[in-house]
Amino acid sequence: MAYDAQAVRRLVRRGKQWDKVFVIIGLLCLMVGVLTLAVLLAGLVHDGAGRLNWDFFSNFPSRRAARAGILSALVGSSLVMLVTALAAIPLGIAAGVYLEEYARRNWVTEIIEINVTNLAGVPSIVYGLLALGLFVYGLGLGQSILTAGLTLALLILPVIIVSTREAIRAIPGSIREGAYALGSTRWQTVRDHVVPYSTGGILTGVIIGLARAIGETAPIITIGALTFIAFLPPAPVTGDFPFISFEWLTSPFTVMPIQMFNWLSRPQVAFQENAAAAGMVLVVMTLVMNAAAIWLRVRYRKRIKW
Amino acid sequence: MNTASTAIQSDRFSHRALRHWGERLIEGLLFLAAFSAVAVTVAIIGILFYESLSFFEHVPLRDFLTDTQWTIMFADKHYGIAPLVAGTLTTTGVALLLAVPVGTVTAIYLSEFAGYRTREIVKPVLELLAGIPTVVFGYFALLMVTPALQWFMPDLPGFNMLGPGLVIGIMIIPYVSSVAEDAMRAVPMHMREGSYAMGATRLQTALKVVMPAATSGVVAAYILGISRAIGETMVVAVAAGQQPNFTFDPRESGATITAYIVQVALGDLPHGSLEYQSIFAAGLVLVLMTLLFNVLGHLVRKRFREAY
Numbered sequence: 110m111a112y113d114a115q116a117v118r119r120l121v122r123r124g125k126q127w128d129k130v131f132v133i134i135g136l137l138c139l140m141v142g143v144l145t146l147a148v149l150l151a152g153l154v155h156d157g158a159g160r161l162n163w164d165f166f167s168n169f170p171s172r173r174a175a176r177a178g179i180l181s182a183l184v185g186s187s188l189v190m191l192v193t194a195l196a197a198i199p200l201g202i203a204a205g206v207y208l209e210e211y212a213r214r215n216w217v218t219e220i221i222e223i224n225v226t227n228l229a230g231v232p233s234i235v236y237g238l239l240a241l242g243l244f245v246y247g248l249g250l251g252q253s254i255l256t257a258g259l260t261l262a263l264l265i266l267p268v269i270i271v272s273t274r275e276a277i278r279a280i281p282g283s284i285r286e287g288a289y290a291l292g293s294t295r296w297q298t299v300r301d302h303v304v305p306y307s308t309g310g311i312l313t314g315v316i317i318g319l320a321r322a323i324g325e326t327a328p329i330i331t332i333g334a335l336t337f338i339a340f341l342p343p344a345p346v347t348g349d350f351p352f353i354s355f356e357w358l359t360s361p362f363t364v365m366p367i368q369m370f371n372w373l374s375r376p377q378v379a380f381q382e383n384a385a386a387a388g389m390v391l392v393v394m395t396l397v398m399n400a401a402a403i404w405l406r407v408r409y410r411k412r413i414k415w
Numbered sequence: 416m417n418t419a420s421t422a423i424q425s426d427r428f429s430h431r432a433l434r435h436w437g438e439r440l441i442e443g444l445l446f447l448a449a450f451s452a453v454a455v456t457v458a459i460i461g462i463l464f465y466e467s468l469s470f471f472e473h474v475p476l477r478d479f480l481t482d483t484q485w486t487i488m489f490a491d492k493h494y495g496i497a498p499l500v501a502g503t504l505t506t507t508g509v510a511l512l513l514a515v516p517v518g519t520v521t522a523i524y525l526s527e528f529a530g531y532r533t534r535e536i537v538k539p540v541l542e543l544l545a546g547i548p549t550v551v552f553g554y555f556a557l558l559m560v561t562p563a564l565q566w567f568m569p570d571l572p573g574f575n576m577l578g579p580g581l582v583i584g585i586m587i588i589p590y591v592s593s594v595a596e597d598a599m600r601a602v603p604m605h606m607r608e609g610s611y612a613m614g615a616t617r618l619q620t621a622l623k624v625v626m627p628a629a630t631s632g633v634v635a636a637y638i639l640g641i642s643r644a645i646g647e648t649m650v651v652a653v654a655a656g657q658q659p660n661f662t663f664d665p666r667e668s669g670a671t672i673t674a675y676i677v678q679v680a681l682g683d684l685p686h687g688s689l690e691y692q693s694i695f696a697a698g699l700v701l702v703l704m705t706l707l708f709n710v711l712g713h714l715v716r717k718r719f720r721e722a723y
Contacts, residue, residue, distance in 0.1 A: 124616035131618045135524025138517045139537055142544050145585050149547070149555050156558070203448030211442055212449070224452040230639070230709060231702070232646020234673050235459060237680070238698040242462035246686050263455055270452070294434055296441045317546075324548025327648035327673065331680045331694075366550045366649075373554055373653055381558065388551045399546035403539045 153392065157385030165386060170368065174379030179387055182368035184341050185254070186323060188357060189364055192258020193265065193322050198315055201266050202304070205273025205311075210299055229267040236264045237331025245332055252333045254342060255358040260328050265318030272314020276307035309409030313402045320398035324391060326366035334367055365391050463702060466695035473689055479696070485659040485675070487693050494693075496700055498659035502576065502669035503704070506651055507644040509580025509665050510587060514640050517584075518591030519633065525592065526599035527621040538593065545589040553653030556582040561654060574656030574668040582654070583647050587640040594639055598632020599625050630719040638712030642705045648673035672701045 168178025204225075212218040240260035250256045280303055288298040304311075342360035363371075369391060372384035471479070474494040482495025521541075525534050561578035565571045602625050610620040626633065648671075656668025657678050670678070676694045684691045 121614075124619065128616050128618050131621075132524070132528055135520055135528055138520040139524060141517050142521070142541050142585065142588050143537070145555075146540065146544050146547075148559070149551070152555070152559050153551070200448050200451060203445045204452065207442075207445035207449040211445055221449050221452055224456045227709070228452055228455060230642050230705060231459065232642075232648070232673065232705060234646065234648045234676055235463075235698055235702055238676070238695055239455070239459045239462055241680075242466055242695065243458055247462075266452065266455070270449075294438050296438055320546055324546075324550070326548070326550045327652075327677060330677050333680060333684075366548055370550050370553070370649065370653065373550070373557065384554060388548075388554050391548050392551055395546050395548055396543060399543055403542065 150392065153385050153389045155385075156382055157387075157389050160382050160386035161389065165383075170363075170371075174372075174377060174383055177372075177380075177383055179365065179368055179390065181341060182363050182365045182387070183390075185362035186364040188254050188342060189257045189261065189329075189362065190319060190323055192255060192358070193261040194315075194319060196259055196262035197265050197269055197318065200262070201269025201315075201318075202273050202311060204266070205270045205277065206299055206304065208270070209274045209277040210295070210303060225267050225270050229271070233264055233325055234327040234331055236260055237328030239263070240328060240332045251359060252361060253359045254362045256332055257329050257334060257362065257364070260332060261322040261325060264325065264328060265322050268318040268321065269311075269314050272317070273307070273311050276310025276314070277303055279310065280306050309405060313406045313409075316398050316402040316405070320395045320402070323364075323398070324366055324395050326370055329364055329367055330370070334361075334363060365394075459702070463695055463699040466692050467699045469687075470689070470692035470696040473692075474696075483661045485670075487690055488679075495661075496672075496697065498661040499670060499672045499675050499697060500700065500704075501661050501663055502651075502655070502659065502674070503645055503671040503701075505576050505663050505665050505669060506580040506583060506647075506655065506671055507641060508663075509577060510584035510644040510647075511637075511641065513581055513584030514587045514591050514644075515637060518588045518636070518640065519595060521588065521592040522595035522599060522633075522636075523621050523626070526596045527617060527625060541589040541592065545586070547586075549586070549647065549649040550653070552582050552586055553579075553649045556650050556654035568666070571666055572656075572668055574654065574658075575666055576651075576655050576669045577665040579650045579654040580665055582650050583644050586647070586650070587643045590643055591636045591640040594636035595629070595633045598629040598636065601632065602628045631716040634715045634719065635712055638708055638715075641708050645704055645708070646673060646701065648677060652677040672697045672704075 164176075165178045166183065167180055168176060169181055170179075171177040208218065208221065208225075212221075237260065240256055240263075244250045244256040244259060245252060250259075284302055284306065285298050288302050293301070342357035342362060365387060369384050369387040372380045372387065375381070478494050479496055481497075482493050483497045484493035484495050485498045486493045525537065529537070556579045557573075560582055561571070561573060561575065564575075564578055564581075565573075571577065606624055606628060607620050610624045615623070651671045652674040655670065655674060657670045657674055658668050659675065660667055660669040662669060675697055679690050679694050682690070
């Protein structure tokens with residue numbers, strides 16, 4: 110017999126050894142990302158933790174590093190996010206609902222779908238150029254909170270559209286058929302059944318989109334946001350009638366990532382400590398939002414069984 | 416009695432007509448929302464072309480394409496896009512040299528070797544990595560990675576393209592690995608079973624059966640990574656030095672297209688000036704580059720698409 114049990118066993122053993130070697134390489138590669146995250150966070154804490162105190166949150170930027178704070182950036186980021194959310198969420202959900210529930214299979218729909226996919230791949234700074242040409246100078250909105258909010262809204266629109274579509278697609282047709290059978294119109298079906306049942310998935314997309322928007326720097330710099338703001342925009346709520354003011358929409362502003370970038374591009378070590386501290390705040394904000402999105406997704410995936 | 420029933424009926428009809436028009440109105444509004452994606456694309460292309468046209472009225476296209484100096488901010492002006500493209504390709508190249516192997520191995524490991532629990536834990540962590548603001552990665556590149564590299568390479572300047580390139584590589588690992596993993600997991604189980612039945616090991620199955628079957632998806636993952644790396648802005652703006660430099664040596668400092676746009680936007684640039692127009696021309700080149708890779712990816716995917 111030409112077959113040699115010994116040789117076959119050797120072959121098998123060698124194959125298994127290669128499997129083990131690859132497992133080790135695979136784990137190492139996994140660790141590249143995880144370890145980087147750990148080193149990055151540890152570095153930020155090491156450099157910036159000393160600056161994190163109440164004054165840092167309640168002071169305006171200053172020429173003296175030790176007195177500088179992030180108040181105007183925090184307020185600016187919040188207001189910009191407010192505009193972004195108000196613009197992107199309705200628009201994104203409406204677009205997702207249209208594509209999933211209404212659109213007929215024709216070339217118009219196809220063009221829209223190709224566009225949504227392509228927009229997701231457009232570099233974020235290009236949105237800044239669009240906003241600079243269109244919002245700042247074309248429509249004359251200036252370098253305002255409104256411009257920044259709308260820019261980021263366009264940027265995260267594809268994220269919200271795609272997640273809305275995925276969430277809606279997961280809802281079985283029987284739900285719609287039930288609603289139609291009782292005489293609901295298409296809009297009633299969508300409004301009372303399809304959208305409410307897909308809230309979990311939509312919300313996940315919205316949070317991921319907003320987390321991305323809050324960390325975006327390039328488009329905001331491109332529209333010409335100022336980097337040194339030592340005042341707050343006018344308050345949205347006033348003491349006099351009609352109690353709500355929209356003046357803040359046109360106010361100059363700065364946001365967290367720009368504040369950090371500004372400190373980062375100064376050579377003094379003291380400012381770089383500020384940058385690290387601002388980075389910590391920024392990372393905590395985005396990590397909390399992303400973690401919330403991941404948690405939501407896991408929760409909804411487990412809970413709903415159609 | 417007869418009249419009463421007609422009245423009810425006409426009432427019902429008018430109600431229905433109203434409902435019908437309400438439905439049409441809502442459908443129209445929803446369509447407009449969806450169409451906004453097309454409007455954004457058209458606006459991007461329109462703005463980039465419009466402002467670039469005024470740029471190319473001042474700058475001959477030939478100079479733009481062939482000159483190897485980009486010195487718009489200086490008195491002696493040169494308008495060659497080549498240094499910015501070189502910077503972009505260099506950082507992208509460094510990023511890919513890191514992200515492609517690491518991302519691919521991670522994807523193979525997660526899809527073929529890792530247990531359910533590992534996958535459920537590791538994937539979210541990688542997603543978190545993708546969620547870190549890029550300006551923070553800029554901090555990481557400038558103040559942590561470059562000093563670490565200088566420890567090995569004492570001659571490395573404080574601003575270089577190697578550090579930012581590596582950091583961009585780490586940033587795009589999650590994109591590459593998750594898309595590639597999805598593609599590998601989509602390979603039907605019976606192909607693996609066939610392979611195991613022939614006596615292949617896990618690694619042999621992964622490399623010789625799953626990888627070839629998932630080629631189109633894996634290539635799509637690489638293309639996505641390339642697009643991200645080309646468009647990445649803050650890491651290079653912070654850590655690469657912002658010096659347009661016609662070199663492909665990652666140890667030198669350099670500027671990418673995106674870093675140039677940031678640099679100009681930070682200055683006080685008057686509307687309609689040549690600098691103002693130049694960032695749109697640079698943006699146009701950036702968009703064309705990403706578009707080129709996207710089309711390339713599409714073609715490759717078509718070429719390698721496997722039917723199971």
